[in-house]
Amino acid sequence: xxxxxxxxxxxxxxxxxxxxxxxxxxxxxxxxxxxxxxxxxxxxxxxxxxxxxxxxxxxxxxxxxxxxxxxxxxxxxxxxxxxxxxxxxxxxxxxxxxxxxxxxxxxxxxxxxxxxxxxxxxxxxxxxxxxxxxxxxxxxxxxxxxxxxxxxxxxxxxxxxxxxxxxxxxxxxxxxxxxxxxxxxxxxxxxxxxxxxxxxxxxxxxxxxxxxxxxxxxxxxxxxxxxxxxxxxxxxxxxxxxxxxxxxxxxxxxxxxxxxxxxxxxxxxxxxxxxxxxxxxxxxxxxxxxxxxxxxxxxxxxxxxxxxxxxxxxxxxxxxxxxxxxxxxxxxxxx
Amino acid sequence: xxxxxxxxxxxxxxxxxxxxxxxxxxxxxxxxxxxxxxxxxxxxxxxxxxxxxxxxxxxxxxxxxxxxxxxxxxxxxxxxxxxxxxxxxxxxxxxxxxxxxxxxxxxxxxxxxxxxxxxxxxxxxxxxxxxxxxxxxxxxxxxxxxxxxxxxxxxxxxxxxxxxxxxxxxxxxxxxxxxxxxxxxxxxxxxxxxxxxxxxxxxxxxxxxxxxxxxxxxxxxxxxxxxxxxxxxxxxxxxxxxxxxxxxxxxxxxxxxxxxxxxxxxxxxxxxxxxxxxxxxxxxxxxxxxxxxxxxxxxxxxxxxxxxxxxxxxxxxxxxxxxxxxxxxxxxxxx
DNA sequence: CTGAAAGCGCTTACAG
DNA sequence: CTGAAAGCGCTTACAG
Numbered sequence: 001x002x003x004x005x006x007x008x009x010x011x012x013x014x015x016x017x018x019x020x021x022x023x024x025x026x027x028x029x030x031x032x033x034x035x036x037x038x039x040x041x042x043x044x045x046x047x048x049x050x051x052x053x054x055x056x057x058x059x060x061x062x063x064x065x066x067x068x069x070x071x072x073x074x075x076x077x078x079x080x081x082x083x084x085x086x087x088x089x090x091x092x093x094x095x096x097x098x099x100x101x102x103x104x105x106x107x108x109x110x111x112x113x114x115x116x117x118x119x120x121x122x123x124x125x126x127x128x129x130x131x132x133x134x135x136x137x138x139x140x141x142x143x144x145x146x147x148x149x150x151x152x153x154x155x156x157x158x159x160x161x162x163x164x165x166x167x168x169x170x171x172x173x174x175x176x177x178x179x180x181x182x183x184x185x186x187x188x189x190x191x192x193x194x195x196x197x198x199x200x201x202x203x204x205x206x207x208x209x210x211x212x213x214x215x216x217x218x219x220x221x222x223x224x225x226x227x228x229x230x231x232x233x234x235x236x237x238x239x240x241x242x243x244x245x246x247x248x249x250x251x252x253x254x255x256x257x258x259x260x261x262x263x264x265x266x267x268x269x270x271x272x273x274x275x276x277x278x279x280x281x282x283x284x285x286x287x288x289x290x291x292x293x294x295x296x297x298x299x300x301x302x303x304x305x306x307x308x309x310x311x312x313x314x315x316x317x318x319x320x321x322x323x324x325x326x327x328x329x330x331x332x333x334x335x
Numbered sequence: 336x337x338x339x340x341x342x343x344x345x346x347x348x349x350x351x352x353x354x355x356x357x358x359x360x361x362x363x364x365x366x367x368x369x370x371x372x373x374x375x376x377x378x379x380x381x382x383x384x385x386x387x388x389x390x391x392x393x394x395x396x397x398x399x400x401x402x403x404x405x406x407x408x409x410x411x412x413x414x415x416x417x418x419x420x421x422x423x424x425x426x427x428x429x430x431x432x433x434x435x436x437x438x439x440x441x442x443x444x445x446x447x448x449x450x451x452x453x454x455x456x457x458x459x460x461x462x463x464x465x466x467x468x469x470x471x472x473x474x475x476x477x478x479x480x481x482x483x484x485x486x487x488x489x490x491x492x493x494x495x496x497x498x499x500x501x502x503x504x505x506x507x508x509x510x511x512x513x514x515x516x517x518x519x520x521x522x523x524x525x526x527x528x529x530x531x532x533x534x535x536x537x538x539x540x541x542x543x544x545x546x547x548x549x550x551x552x553x554x555x556x557x558x559x560x561x562x563x564x565x566x567x568x569x570x571x572x573x574x575x576x577x578x579x580x581x582x583x584x585x586x587x588x589x590x591x592x593x594x595x596x597x598x599x600x601x602x603x604x605x606x607x608x609x610x611x612x613x614x615x616x617x618x619x620x621x622x623x624x625x626x627x628x629x630x631x632x633x634x635x636x637x638x639x640x641x642x643x644x645x646x647x648x649x650x651x652x653x654x655x656x657x658x659x660x661x662x663x664x665x666x667x668x669x670x
Numbered sequence: 671c672t673g674a675a676a677g678c679g680c681t682t683a684c685a686g
Numbered sequence: 687c688t689g690a691a692a693g694c695g696c697t698t699a700c701a702g
Contacts, residue, residue, distance in 0.1 A: 001473075003680085005680095015680080016681080017687090017689075020681095020687095022680095023681085027687070029688090047444070047680080049445070049449075049450050049680095050449045051694095052681075053385045053694090054680070054693095055682080055693075068416065085403060096432060109381050109382070110384070110429070114695095115384050115450075220615070276557075277555065280555075284589075338696085350673090350696080351675095354696070354697060354698085361672090367672080383694090389694085390678055390695075390696040
């Protein structure tokens with residue numbers, strides 16, 4: 001483990017000069033640079049990022065916080081991470097996934113200690129204690145999602161209210177009058193996306209003078225299957241379902257088929273916030289409102305990066321729509 | 336951002352004493368400890384892990400390397416990570432997911448620089464350059480998976496050869512004679528688990544005096560669906576399929592149904608290396624050989640930890656079997 | 671039981 | 687263009 005001192009000695013220069021060469025941070029004559037580079041190669045030198053971090057307070061590492069231990073990481077959620085990681089790489093940063101939940105103590109040891117330059121929060125709640133903790137400690141961060149009042153805080157989020165309304169209106173336009181809503185059981189009530197779309201569903205139903213039918217379902221295909229099998233018995237009037245639980249989707253359709261409910265002839269299903277991958281997991285393939293996962297991942301990274309490079313600019317605040325992708329699970333209600 | 340120096344001043348002690356209190360690393364009188372703890376509380380002190388890491392060479396962070404940018408992170412793969420993270424937490428460590436592939440340069444900057452204490456490799460190839468790079472640099476690591484010759488290197492792996500053989504034998508015992516094998520297209524040919532099970536399939540077929548039928552399929556439900564739809568036409572003799580591509584499974588069954596192939600009456604399907612979650616995504620639910628994901632995640636962490644705490648002990652080398660879980664996709668061949 | 675001091679591997683004004 | 691030196695925030699023998 002050669003250090004800069006070793007390289008400096010071998011090259012006959014000061015360690016400052018080695019640092020300049022390594023980081024390209026100051027002009028160095030070609031001859032000197034060549035000597036230093038030879039020495040580095042001969043010794044197999046690699047800069048120790050911990051030393052660098054302590055000296056200049058930067059690691060070029062951004063952490064994405066996702067509570068994997070509390071919430072299942074869906075394929076769609078993985079897309080956020082992957083696209084953010086790709087963008088980070090393009091910008092010369094590293095993105096890591098840190099599986100911590102709301103353990104604030106833990107969070108700011110990591111973040112404020114300088115191990116990472118910034119943080120991206122996922123699974124943001126309406127009232128999220130992590131936001132205050134990070135802000136107080138001056139840790140640069142951005143949210144993918146947003147709190148109830150995100151003023152002044154950088155975020156990129158899905159416009160769930162609009163999307164939920166769109167889902168309702170699309171089904172209503174086909175002639176559906178009894179539209180139920182299946183959500184993820186076990187998701188905290190104040191989970192941002194969940195709460196907002198539930199609320200929008202309620203309002204849309206009210207606007208149409210219809211009751212709201214909220215049906216919980218665990219985030220697992222087996223739970224979906226069970227729901228599908230008993231659905232017709234429990235909700236005989238419903239002709240359409242808005243689904244905000246992609247883990248349950250394949251099971252739900254299988255269970256419905258099992259119980260003799262034909263999709264879409266007897267029941268339309270519209271998945272709210274899904275991806276091509278998950279939508280094509282079901283039979284028939286789902287009609288869905290596509291989560292702009294890759295876009296949000298990239299923007300999320302850009303949003304933290306902006307905090308680092310241009311802290312005086314107004315924070316990025318972006319709300320992206322879901323895009324409707326037709327599948328084979330929507331039709332007009334029967335006669 | 337109060338430092339230890341600040342705390343020491345306020346408490347009227349030396350920073351050494353503060354360090355002893357923070358880390359519980361030396362006996363301190365109750366009175367002194369109380370003064371230090373008060374000062375820490377008043378100043379909102381948190382130990383800076385970068386300073387600590389530079390001084391003692393440890394961060395209590397382990398990185399799991401998974402090439403998310405090159406390979407889709409399946410739900411089953413996420414289970415490895417989650418269980419390793421949970422175990423890490425139990426042991427007072429943090430586990431992070433670092434999405435880097437075979438970029439060796441990158442790897443040892445991170446690992447050897449002391450940012451992390453150790454590394455867990457996933458997606459190990461038969462001849463994997465990362466192994467040599469880490470070994471040369473004395474980075475403690477363990478593999479989940481293994482190279483062609485893993486002697487002396489710590490690993491935990493699935494016994495894919497035995498599992499693939501078991502898959503074949505189970506189908507053969509039901510009376511199947513034409514058993515095809517569907518693998519993940521795009522997975523490098525020397526991916527350990529993939530190569531080993533493919534080879535075992537070939538050998539099992541040969542032992543039964545039957546030809547080997549290897550069918551590639553991309554890791555996506557849509558690819559599975561297309562394969563399902565054309566399967567009967569292209570492989571009219573096959574009465575059973577061993578599947579090592581869980582992304583394609585739901586689509587494959589949907590495509591088969593679409594083409595009028597009944598599972599399991601016309602075709603048996605046995606998924607090799609899957610989880611309850613993925614198996615219940617399909618209709619009907621898959622029969623499968625269960626990947627011991629949670630077990631491997633935990634053991635993988637233990638294997639690196641052992642390198643840190645007992646470097647002189649023989650490295651852990653464990654091979655875990657898959658367990659057969661009956662579903663609804665296996666039956667005797669018709670006629 | 672507690673403290674003074676060296677050191678971990680870098681970066682970065684400040685001189686020259 | 688290059689170097690000497692202070693400093694980033696800790697830990698840890700070594701004394702006392």
